[in-house]
Amino acid sequence: MCQRSPVVPCESCPNTNCRNNESIKKGKLSKPETGPVQPDTEIVETDYCLEDMLDVRGLLEAYSLVYNRYVEAEYIPENTCGIRISGFELLPDSETFTVRNSAHFIVSTATLVCDNESGLPLDTVFPEEANSLRRKGRRLAEGTMFANNPIAGRVESAEANLILLSATLRKCAEEEIDTYLVVVNPKHALFWEQFVGFKRLSSDRACSHVKGNPGILFGIDVPNAMDPKSKIAKLIESVDKRFITRSCVNDKSLVISHLIRFLLKSDPRTILEIPKNLFRSIVTQFDDEECDLPHTGIHEAADNGEAATETELDRIGLNCGVS
Numbered sequence: 547m548c549q550r551s552p553v554v555p556c557e558s559c560p561n562t563n564c565r566n567n568e569s570i571k572k573g574k575l576s577k578p579e580t581g582p583v584q585p586d587t588e589i590v591e592t593d594y595c596l597e598d599m600l601d602v603r604g605l606l607e608a609y610s611l612v613y614n615r616y617v618e619a620e621y622i623p624e625n626t627c628g629i630r631i632s633g634f635e636l637l638p639d640s641e642t643f644t645v646r647n648s649a650h651f652i653v654s655t656a657t658l659v660c661d662n663e664s665g666l667p668l669d670t671v672f673p674e675e676a677n678s679l680r681r682k683g684r685r686l687a688e689g690t691m692f693a694n695n696p697i698a699g700r701v702e703s704a705e706a707n708l709i710l711l712s713a714t715l716r717k718c719a720e721e722e723i724d725t726y727l728v729v730v731n732p733k734h735a736l737f738w739e740q741f742v743g744f745k746r747l748s749s750d751r752a753c754s755h756v757k758g759n760p761g762i763l764f765g766i767d768v769p770n771a772m773d774p775k776s777k778i779a780k781l782i783e784s785v786d787k788r789f790i791t792r793s794c795v796n797d798k799s800l801v802i803s804h805l806i807r808f809l810l811k812s813d814p815r816t817i818l819e820i821p822k823n824l825f826r827s828i829v830t831q832f833d834d835e836e837c838d839l840p841h842t843g844i845h846e847a848a849d850n851g852e853a854a855t856e857t858e859l860d861r862i863g864l865n866c867g868v869s
Contacts (some may be wrong), residue, residue, distance in 0.1 A: 577829045582837045594653070594789035595646045595710055601794045602805050606657040607643050609635075612693040621756035627813035632755070633820035634667050635691060636802050638831035639721065642691070645706040645789070653698045654706035657691040658714045660721050664824045668729050669788045671753050676727070679765075684724040689714050692728075709789050711742060712782040718768045726768050729753065729761040738764045743777040799831040 597604060609629035616622045616630055635642055639660040642651045659666055661680070666688045669676055692710070697867040718726050727747075730738050738744040744764035753761040764832045766826055795801055806828075809816045820828070 553867055561869075564716050568618045581844065592833070593648055594706060594709055594785075595650075596713055596789050596791045597644045597646065597794055598641055598713065598791065599793035599798055600642055600644065600801070602808060604644060604794055605642060605801070605805055607652055608642050608693075609659075609691070611652055611655055611695060612691050615693040615696075616756070619759075621759055623757070625811065625813065625816065627816045629809075629816065630691065631809070631816055631820075632667055632690075632825045633828060634664070636806070636820075636828045637662060637664070637824075638799065638828075641717055643710055645709050647698070647706075648704060650761065651697065651703055651767070652695055654694045654710055655691065656689055656693075656710040656714060658717050659688045659690055660723065661686040661688075664821075664827045665746060667755065668727060668763065670755060671729065671751055671761060675747050675763055677681055679725055685722060686725050686727060687714075687718050687721065687723040689728045705785050705788065707737075708781055708785045711778065713791075715768065715771055715782070719772050723768050725765050726771070727763060730764055732760055732762055733764055735764075742781060743771075802828070803832055 551727060554603065606629060609631055613622070613628055613630040618623055622630060633711075635657045637659065639662060640657060642657040647653050660681060666676060667690050670689050676686060692707075694707070698706070715726065728738060728744065732750050732807045735746070738772065739746055744766045746762060747765050748763040750760040750762045752758045766778070770776055774783075806817055817825075856858060
């Protein structure tokens with residue numbers, strides 16, 4: 547995390563975890579150097595950098611890529627902010643990942659949402675299937691907001707997708723998730739079912755969150771997937787030495803707080819469209835005064851039709867952004 551800013555890294559940041567640090571070499575990415583290189587120190591060159599614990603700019607880049615690809619595919623309408631946010635990705639147990647190539651642009655992104663009191667994004671379309679798994683005592687997580695950069699080639703995108711699968715599966719294992727779920731457009735079913743070994747859990751169904759486009763629910767047993775002998779584990783192993791991992795910040799709740807404030811100033815409707823109960827779950831992570839956001843003030847302002855004005859944002863204490 548940059549010492550000059552809690553959320554936005556700078557190019558001269560001495561922290562080697564900062565994604566703008568000069569340790570990113572031209573043509574290849576090198577593991578960060580923490581001091582003079584000793585003769586017996588091995589510098590491992592890789593093709594990709596997996597980023598988690600993203601700062602505000604990283605999240606905006608990821609959600610902008612999702613927005614552009616979803617608009618292009620006619621999954622969502624255009625908005626003035628140019629990013630895609632449902633609210634679930636802002637929850638404390640959710641994690642957004644990006645994979646950058648040696649040129650340092652995002653090749654792919656995905657978000658993992660762990661089951662919580664607000665449920666999962668897929669509950670709006672597949673509630674019976676999800677509840678059936680919950681009744682069996684299985685802890686669930688959903689991979690969502692997948693997007694590939696059209697600038698990337700097919701091989702690069704495929705490798706980045708495997709890296710994202712590796713990252714999200716490992717996150718599932720850390721959170722003791724039993725079943726990893728995804729909702730997939732039928733045109734991508736072949737990849738998930740035959741290539742990586744997810745099981746089809748439903749027929750195709752119209753999905754309201756993507757303008758009625760069809761989706762199929764797929765799932766995989768996480769402990770089985772983490773078995774080194776499994777099909778997906780062998781695929782992941784093929785890319786495991788091709789990337790390094792960087793965490794961009796230490797305090798994720800502070801980043802989410804700044805992101806919400808930034809969006810409320812630039813395009814309040816992006817936040818105001820998040821359901822009230824989900825938003826209340828989001829703000830429970832803000833314990834520190836610096837992170838505090840009102841639980842109901844935002845939506846009360848929205849109900850009054852005043853939240854888009856700076857006067858109203860001032861009234862609820864949210865007229866600030868990220869410089």
